[in-house]
Amino acid sequence: QKEVEQNSGPLSVPEGAIASLNCTYSDRGSQSFFWYRQYSGKSPELIMFIYSNGDKEDGRFTAQLNKASQYVSLLIRDSQPSDSATYLCAVGTGTASKLTFGTGTRLQVTL
Amino acid sequence: DTEVTQTPKHLVMGMTNKKSLKCEQHMGHRAMYWYKQKAKKPPELMFVYSYEKLSINESVPSRFSPECPNSSLLNLHLHALQPEDSALYLCASSQVFTGTTNEKLFFGSGTQLSVL
Numbered sequence: 667q668k669e670v671e672q673n674s675g676p677l678s679v680p681e682g683a684i685a686s687l688n689c690t691y692s693d694r695g696s697q698s699f700f701w702y703r704q705y706s707g708k709s710p711e712l713i714m715f716i717y718s719n720g721d722k723e724d725g726r727f728t729a730q731l732n733k734a735s736q737y738v739s740l741l742i743r744d745s746q747p748s749d750s751a752t753y754l755c756a757v758g759t760g761t762a763s764k765l766t767f768g769t770g771t772r773l774q775v776t777l
Numbered sequence: 778d779t780e781v782t783q784t785p786k787h788l789v790m791g792m793t794n795k796k797s798l799k800c801e802q803h804m805g806h807r808a809m810y811w812y813k814q815k816a817k818k819p820p821e822l823m824f825v826y827s828y829e830k831l832s833i834n835e836s837v838p839s840r841f842s843p844e845c846p847n848s849s850l851l852n853l854h855l856h857a858l859q860p861e862d863s864a865l866y867l868c869a870s871s872q873v874f875t876g877t878t879n880e881k882l883f884f885g886s887g888t889q890l891s892v893l
Contacts, residue, residue: 700881700882702884707889708886708887709865709867709884709885709886709887710820710867710882710884711884712881712882712883715881754819754820756882764822764825764833765822765882767819767820768819769817769818769819770817770819
């Protein structure tokens with residue numbers, strides 16, 4: 667059974683700090699990795715995707731992928747209160763285009 | 778236009794009612810999806826349409842009936858629902874659905890459904 671694991675949190679970081687969100691997955695055949703941000707009562711919004719080992723940066727966000735260790739992480743630099751949300755990790759195996767979502771990590775950025 | 782539009786935003790229905798959820802996108806995407814999300818849980822895939830044809834049905838009960846009239850529209854017809862079907866129903870789209878790659882999903886704002 668394919669699993670995607672995330673710490674449910676809440677992860678609390680002060681404003682301006684770096685927030686580090688982690689995700690592990692069980693299927694070694696996984697090929698694509700996505701981070702979605704979901705505010706309470708709202709729909710998920712794609713913020714990062716990564717397909718290859720290493721780092722991928724976009725503004726304040728950096729996605730890191732390590733396929734050998736089967737983890738993917740999301741770093742948020744200069745965290746803002748508006749970053750407070752649940753962050754969902756989604757993993758795809760490349761077959762049937764079905765993504766497996768983690769249960770999400772709730773991030774709280776405090777003033 | 779990078780939006781996926783869902784209507785209605787909120788829906789309350791009785792167990793004997795028939796209602797429909799609607800989804801529309803104008804990004805030229807050829808794959809559309811229905812997801813169900815319970816509070817504090819991840820989205821669960823229900824259906825996938827690719828080029829207006831049903832590609833995946835995740836063993837969803839027949840009281841949920843999807844329909845894809847054209848490449849821009851996706852409906853979910855509801856009939857004889859149960860209270861446990863109360864959830865946020867999310868529509869999503871992606872450029873294509875190949876079966877070999879995982880496309881980026883763009884979600885609509887969802888319909889919050891309550892079944893009484």
